[in-house]
Amino acid sequence: MTTFNKITREKVLECLKQVREPVVGEDIISLGLVREIEINKNHAFLHLESSVEDPSLQEKLRLTIVQAVRGAGASGCEVHFSGKPKSGVNVQVLRSIPGVKHVIAVASGKGGVGKSTVAVNLALALKQHGAKVGLLDADIYGPNIPIMLGIPTEKRPEGNFETKILPLEAHGVKAISIGFFANPEQPVIWRGPLLHKILEQFLHRVDWGGLDYLVVDLPPGTGDVQLSLSQWVSLSGAVVVTTPQEVALSDVRKAVAMFRQIEVPILGVVENMTGAIFGKGGGEKMAGVFQIPFLGDIPLEAQVRECGDSGLPIVAGYPKSPLSERFLKIAEAVRKVLK
């Protein structure tokens, strides 16, 4: 007598499409968490990327999967989770984003220098120059874009990760951020691999509807996200933000070295928080040292922070102010290079 294999790979896939990742709420297939499905006799062996730190949540997920697969006819189901992303698996290398002409990364070697502030105001300034602009918040651990753009925390983008996500819009700029999906009260407890998946989905599943520029606000540093981003999408250029002090030199050096290594053209350096406290001229000096363009400086002024905190960035709220003019000039310089 031959044993008849009731369970098939297709059936398992179908089941798994019904299983939702406990934190994000999207199904585990769309999120790309399933690495391997093996069927032996009528038994399913699954290999998943772990998405949560919390072991009890992981066990709950395991149970849901086992029940679903057994419900579909498997005699048994084993689920193995692993925490490290396996490169190349489920990662479709789509280096261009349909309908997006230029992707610009805003980066710095260290935190708190004003990347998000520059990214938001640069996006708005490009918009003022008549371009169609999107803003992608790649800071998955500390998303600031929702607050800076004044997007209410309860607002959720339409669509889903499986098909298309529609970005939200504020001040004429489209935006996507993990902050639009997370519960603001809940600390981010997702594991790196899932965060990477989400960022990848942000790059390839968001329906921007045609953009001249997609500005990407990067997290601080020269780590994983920066490198992954450049693998997933072809960056037209990077804007490096720094503060004027001498000590920032080594941070800029790191950022510049990274972009050179991954062959992303550096559009230039922006010196932020220029003035009495931090001094002036460091950014320009660095641009000279690294032979990259100096795009301009933005003074340290309370109004910049107040505008960011209130959800009405300076370029949107006070487009004619001298501060906004500086951002407009920086945008003009970027536009000259990336038409």
Ligand SMILES: Nc1ncnc2c1ncn2[C@@H]1O[C@H](COP(=O)(O)OP(=O)(O)OP(=O)(O)O)[C@@H](O)[C@H]1O
């Ligand atoms: N030119 C400026 N004048 C006054 N305040 C500023 C200026 N630029 C940024 N800030 C304020 O400094 C703080 C840090 O800025 P921002 O969040 O843009 O930095 P970041 O580099 O994105 O930080 P992180 O590394 O945490 O992502 C914010 O409160 C912001 O409003």
Ligand SMILES: [Mg+2]
């Ligand atoms: Mg930031």
